[in-house]
């Protein structure tokens with residue numbers, strides 16, 4: 430099986446090496462990943478700048494671009510036949526709840542799915558023991574291969590600190606996270622203002638079945654995602670709007 434591995438932390442990150450190790454058990458692995466960190470770049474694609482690709486060896490390519498650029502380039506330039514599985518990660522840090530919309534790790538997996546290839550994003554929420562995630566990644570890939578669903582899968586997988594094992598694998602839904610609504614203003618050496626947004630994470634909403642809660646309780650959260658953002662329930666209700674032609 431042809432497996433494409435990418436990430437958003439950059440090709441030198443420890444997490445992608447652990448993911449490559451796990452992936453090798455399942456087939457031929459090619460790593461096409463950003464040359465520099467691209468965390469929180471989401472599903473961005475570079476349409477206004479050239480993409481430089483450095484071939485490190487026959488299995489590793491560093492791209493000066495986004496995770497989505499990496500998947501796109503791999504599919505249409507590096508591979509002669511498309512990969513059959515796209516794996517993204519292991520991200521250093523959580524990709525839970527609303528945050529998946531910011532995530533470059535998930536962005537790469539979204540691109541894989543849009544190109545019609547089953548894709549899985551992996552993130553480590555606590556600590557940096559990526560090696561301890563490897564057997565769990567293997568189990569997720571095995572399950573995805575053994576029990577296919579009726580269309581290409583897009584999975585978002587988040588690990589707790591796996592150093593002492595995990596309590597199990599649980600189906601999670603995207604929870605809600607709240608950051609402090611802080612815009613921190615600072616001064617540069619010439620007296621000009623600049624800003625840092627985001628601030629610390631202040632609270633999580635306690636939602637049963639949410640990915641956040643699963644990971645907090647020591648489980649591996651597995652969430653199937655879809656890229657169709659249409660709100661079908663509201664769509665139905667809006668059919669009655671005077672604005673809408675019949």
Ligand code: MN
Nearest residue numbers: 437438468520
């Ligand atoms: Mn990252």
